[in-house]
Amino acid sequence: MSNFIAGLVGLLAGLLVNYLSDILPVRRRLTAPICLNCGKSQTLRNYLFWPRRCPHCNFRRSARTWVVEMVGVLGGLWLWNSTEAQQRLGLVVGMVVLIYFAVIVVIDYEHRLILHPTSIFGVVLGLGVGITLNGLTLTLIGGAVGYGVMYGLYFLGGVFIKLMARLRGQKIDEVALGFGDVNLTGVLGLMLGWPNVIIALFLSVLSAGVVSGILLFSRVLSRKYRSFMDAMPYGPFLILGAFLMLFLPLFTQTLLQSISPFF
Incomplete structure (x- = not known):
């Protein structure tokens, strides 16, 4: 796996962390993406890519969205290039654990909830x-x-x-x-x-x-x-x-x- 693929996997992990951190505190289950301001559903294209602004109330997603995705890219690159990080869990399980950890951190930081x-x-x-x-x-x-x-x-x-x-x-x-x-x-x-x-x-x-x-x-x-x-x-x-x-x-x-x- 090249660094490009590792970074792409990290970006996808960041997208997943953002989705779970947005939807679980509100719905407690997996649903279509929603606007955190008005609660209405959004399309995947609008939610994941662009303009990342609610078409109903014009609410823009927070800076956390971008921070988590950048951290995801860096995390994917780090996991791929770090022998110590891979030696116990491997790449796939290691990434799943990192995603789980990130979801816990984001939700607890924003909502004081686990x-x-x-x-x-x-x-x-x-x-x-x-x-x-x-x-x-x-x-x-x-x-x-x-x-x-x-x-x-x-x-x-x-x-x-x-x-x-x-x-x-x-x-x-x-x-x-x-x-x-x-x-x-x-x-x-x-x-x-x-x-x-x-x-x-x-x-x-x-x-x-x-x-x-x-x-x-x-x-x-x-x-x-x-x-x-x-x-x-x-x-x-x-x-x-x-x-x-x-x-x-x-x-x-x-x-x-x-x-x-x-x-």
């Missing part, structure tokens, strides 16, 4: 990937541990929110973790198996802490800091941890060795 349809598909994908890489036993243990650990954090987070609401005397609607994060961690646990899921969770928590610290510091400097309870989607950080373990194991090993003196 949908049941994506979780159900993820269980099937996770079992297939996990059993191939780690065998049935370690796959099931990884899924159970991932789900159980995140469920515990979800429960403790709920208790903490109720306590803070009582202390502040007002209802708090925003939560750090949703139940979709619990389902997602179970899916990723199936993919990664035991004990890799624990390492991925550590990387997820570490990356989320770093980003939260940077955002907090920037808000303090700009005097726009309101509350530490501001919600931040956690799904992208869970995906990051799993991505590092699945596609960049050598880099991840080096990273863990370099930061181990600090823990």
Whole structure:
């Protein structure tokens, strides 16, 4: 496969990610493309190619459309040219996993949701990937541990929110973790198996802490800091941890060795 074909496959993957990210939060199933503003159906030509503007309400698709497609092209080229990325999953399965990861990230970032349809598909994908890489036993243990650990954090987070609401005397609607994060961690646990899921969770928590610290510091400097309870989607950080373990194991090993003196 040439770089041209790899880039084309990546572009098609980006188109698919955009379609799924547009349609699933609204319809929860596969339908014809719709306008996110007025909800009316669009033709494939108008939606995928040009003018990418709703013929009914003249609503133009967001910049995310172009960003995802460019990232898709780069991802296809990277997957084709990276021996480390291919060595565990191969090209086809690797691309399917990347598409799944991208859909989770985009939807959770835009809607703060991890949908049941994506979780159900993820269980099937996770079992297939996990059993191939780690065998049935370690796959099931990884899924159970991932789900159980995140469920515990979800429960403790709920208790903490109720306590803070009582202390502040007002209802708090925003939560750090949703139940979709619990389902997602179970899916990723199936993919990664035991004990890799624990390492991925550590990387997820570490990356989320770093980003939260940077955002907090920037808000303090700009005097726009309101509350530490501001919600931040956690799904992208869970995906990051799993991505590092699945596609960049050598880099991840080096990273863990370099930061181990600090823990």
